[in-house]
Each structure stands twice: as structure tokens, then as C-alpha cells.
Amino acid sequence: MAIPRVTATVDLSAIRHNLGRVRALAPQSKVMAAIKADGYGHGAVPVARTLAEAGVDAFAVACLEEAVTLRDAGIGTRIALLEGVLSREEALEAAALGLEIVIHDRWQLELLAGLAFETPLAVWFKLDSGMHRLGFPLAEAGALLKAALAQPQWRLQGWITHLACADDLDSPMTAAQIDAFKATMAYLPGARSIANSAGLIAWPQARVDWVRPGLMLYGASPLPGRTAADLDLKPAMQVASRLIAVHEIAAGETVGYGATYRCPETMRVGVVAVGYADGVHRILPTGAPVLIHGVRVPMIGRVSMDMITVDLRALPQAAVGDPVILWGDGLPAEEVATWAGTLAYELFCGLTNRVHYRYL
Ligand SMILES: Cc1ncc(COP(=O)(O)O)c(C=O)c1O
Incomplete structure (x- = not known):
């Protein structure tokens, strides 16, 4: 399956x-x-x-x-x-x-x-x-x-x-x-x-x-400066993918389309199976967070159609197959939306029909 x-x-x-x-x-x-x-x-x-x-x-x-x-x-x-x-x-x-x-x-x-x-x-x-x-x-x-x-x-x-x-x-x-x-x-x-x-x-x-x-x-806050938790709202959605590759990339090498990110040192870089064709906004810059094992790690380089790349220096134990949360518990959609210069409304509505839905 x-x-x-x-x-x-x-x-x-x-x-x-x-x-x-x-x-x-x-x-x-x-x-x-x-x-x-x-x-x-x-x-x-x-x-x-x-x-x-x-x-x-x-x-x-x-x-x-x-x-x-x-x-x-x-x-x-x-x-x-x-x-x-x-x-x-x-x-x-x-x-x-x-x-x-x-x-x-x-x-x-x-x-x-x-x-x-x-x-x-x-x-x-x-x-x-x-x-x-x-x-x-x-x-x-x-x-x-x-x-x-x-x-x-x-x-x-x-x-x-x-x-x-x-x-x-x-x-x-x-x-x-x-x-x-x-x-x-x-x-x-x-x-x-x-x-x-x-x-x-x-x-x-x-x-x-x-x-x-x-x-x-x-479960998203409509008020800038007030979190959902401040308002006792519970986020209903979590969007997650997984690591499908982990590489060690040498200092000075670049990552992804346009070679926009250059590794400042030899470092572990993770590839996550999610991209703009799933609803991750392509405008998200280097530094925008994802959550792996409860730790915020930064995206690096450009968002591509089916993948994003992340800096795994803070997570030496991260391995292929690990879940990666794009937004949800621990990483509010409102915050990710701010990184993308938009609102949680647009993140939610922007998920595409490639995303699998599961209801609790
Ligand atoms: C006429 C109208 N009423 C209510 C709503 C709900 O707004 P919100 O999601 O900000 O609560 C909308 C959403 O855009 C709307 O267009």
C-alpha cells in the first residue's frame, strides 16, 4: 500500500x-x-x-x-x-x-x-x-x-x-x-x-x-499578536511529510535550484517530500521553520515542486523516514504564514489534492 x-x-x-x-x-x-x-x-x-x-x-x-x-x-x-x-x-x-x-x-x-x-x-x-x-x-x-x-x-x-x-x-x-x-x-x-x-x-x-x-x-488566531493559545483556540490541522534523503554537503557547496543557499560549513542537509505542488508556498525563504522531533529546523534554498531542503545541523539523529511537520502542534500555521508573507487562511486553502487527509 x-x-x-x-x-x-x-x-x-x-x-x-x-x-x-x-x-x-x-x-x-x-x-x-x-x-x-x-x-x-x-x-x-x-x-x-x-x-x-x-x-x-x-x-x-x-x-x-x-x-x-x-x-x-x-x-x-x-x-x-x-x-x-x-x-x-x-x-x-x-x-x-x-x-x-x-x-x-x-x-x-x-x-x-x-x-x-x-x-x-x-x-x-x-x-x-x-x-x-x-x-x-x-x-x-x-x-x-x-x-x-x-x-x-x-x-x-x-x-x-x-x-x-x-x-x-x-x-x-x-x-x-x-x-x-x-x-x-x-x-x-x-x-x-x-x-x-x-x-x-x-x-x-x-x-x-x-x-x-x-x-x-x-483553531487559528485572526488577531496579529495574539496566538491561538492566548485565545484558547485549538489548531485543528497538522500537515506533515517525511525526510526522504539526508546528505552531508561540503562547506561552500550550494543546495537546490538557483544555488541560493551556500553551506557555511560541511553539514547535514535533509530533503523533505513536500513542495509547492502540495501547498508549501514557494516564497518561503531560507530560515522558515519546520518541525522535526519537536525541534525547529530551518528550510534552506528554494522550495521546489515536490521537495524542500532543511538544515539538520541541530538534529544529528535525524534520519530518512522521520516525520517533518510543516505546521500544526508546536508550529502554528499563523507563524509559517508570516514567513510566507501571508495569512493562515491562504496556507489552509492552498493545500492541493495531492495531500492525503486523515481525520481524528
Ligand atoms: C462574509 C463573510 N463572513 C464571514 C467570514 C468568516 O471570516 P473569518 O474566517 O475571518 O472568521 C468570511 C470570510 O472571509 C466572509 O467573507
Whole structure:
């Protein structure tokens, strides 16, 4: 039987624990768990099953296809399509699957208003409180309510807005967005939803009827300067490969493509069976850490498609076959992401279909 080169081990009990953290922070709020992008690379179906069993109130996905995957797997929980639908056909399929459609733009309103649905259609409106990505201007909320009430088959669920800078505790923007949204909502019926992970952790006033956490459910910190452990979040994913060669390379010789790393002394160099075709970012520089036997050792030279090379001087006992952790327990994805100039979100979503998944 083939041995998987790269394994992402996902601890579903960590995801349950992290949902508990959401509940503890926002006990009055319903939870719409963001499981788009295949559950942030953790596997949408097993994540959804875990969260559904734990009583999550709804899921948020980006598009119809992601919702169909969940329904096909027998997930009956409420599911909202964060970007709504792209066509009449999608709208009818979404309605038939009992999905909830977010309407973020006038063209979607017109598309849906022209359709007859056999069963009531659950809709949310997305309002733009300042991020200026998706959503109607706040000033149009009253007109949107009228438009919804004019459609007898629509069931207005509520109003969503999204925070641009919730991870920046010094930014005045978040409080301004929340205040503006709440002022608009004061006299309108329907549920309100503001907070992503950073919003619900750092901005108590954003914990309204619904919260929409994503990243924190997977056990990564959304706040720079605060670790997952600080926030009592448990990382759910560990990505590991193994050493497939260990060489002694002479002082002055170079390692890897472009000969970018020159050995300062005669040293042991390990080759790990993982590369950018698995989701290790090619931009990771010499010095970025991996974990072998619980010890951080630096990557050296360039990341190639299927391999990376590491400096084993700190680990004389390291041998072919030893496990190498790319991120997980002892090496937070947030830290690796910083080395790559990105966020844990992108590391998680960037794992490719070459990675073998194992669920605990
Ligand atoms: C509209 C919306 N709500 C909630 C989330 C969840 O955000 P986070 O993963 O930062 O908690 C996202 C993710 O990008 C989103 O786009």
C-alpha cells in the first residue's frame, strides 16, 4: 500500500472545542460557520458533520457548488450562499435545496424578483457599511425591505454586513461600521449579522443576532499578536511529510535550484517530500521553520515542486523516514504564514489534492 507523502491530519474534536469558544464569547448569538473553500482546506463535509452534531445554527459557503457538496453528503443544516446566485438556474436549484440566498447587488434582486418559486425562498440582504466590496448602501435598506415584502414567496431572514479591519484593534473603522449598521437596522425587521472571527473576538458590540466565524473554528488566531493559545483556540490541522534523503554537503557547496543557499560549513542537509505542488508556498525563504522531533529546523534554498531542503545541523539523529511537520502542534500555521508573507487562511486553502487527509 502506498505511503502518503504529505498528510493533513484534522482533529475534529479541536473544531468542536473552537465552536465552544465561539459560544462562550457570543452566547446570545446564533452561529453561521464559514466552511467555504472546502472548510478552509480542512474538508467541508467532515467539518460540517462535526459542527452540525455540535449544534451549529447554519453554514456559510461562497457558492452553490459548495452547498451542493454539503447537501449531497446529507447535511440538512441551514446553508447561506454568501455571494448569492449567478443565474436563474442557480436560483431555482438553490431554492429546491432549501438554501438561503444572500442578495448583495441590484442585478441579483432583479434576477430573483422575476422568478416564481415553488417553496418559500429564504433571503438575506448584504449591506455595505464601509468595506466597499459587496453589498447595498445602508441608505437603501428601507427600499430593500419594501422589495422583499413585495415578494410573497420570499422569507426575509436578515441583514449581513462585513468588517474590513476587525483584526486591527487600533482602527477606528470597525466601530464606525458597527455603529452605522446598527443605526440603519434600528427600525427594520429581521436578524442582523456583523462579525467574522476577529470581529466576534475583539469587538463585543459586533456580537449581534448572528456571528459568522470561519478561521477561529479551525483553531487559528485572526488577531496579529495574539496566538491561538492566548485565545484558547485549538489548531485543528497538522500537515506533515517525511525526510526522504539526508546528505552531508561540503562547506561552500550550494543546495537546490538557483544555488541560493551556500553551506557555511560541511553539514547535514535533509530533503523533505513536500513542495509547492502540495501547498508549501514557494516564497518561503531560507530560515522558515519546520518541525522535526519537536525541534525547529530551518528550510534552506528554494522550495521546489515536490521537495524542500532543511538544515539538520541541530538534529544529528535525524534520519530518512522521520516525520517533518510543516505546521500544526508546536508550529502554528499563523507563524509559517508570516514567513510566507501571508495569512493562515491562504496556507489552509492552498493545500492541493495531492495531500492525503486523515481525520481524528
Ligand atoms: C462574509 C463573510 N463572513 C464571514 C467570514 C468568516 O471570516 P473569518 O474566517 O475571518 O472568521 C468570511 C470570510 O472571509 C466572509 O467573507
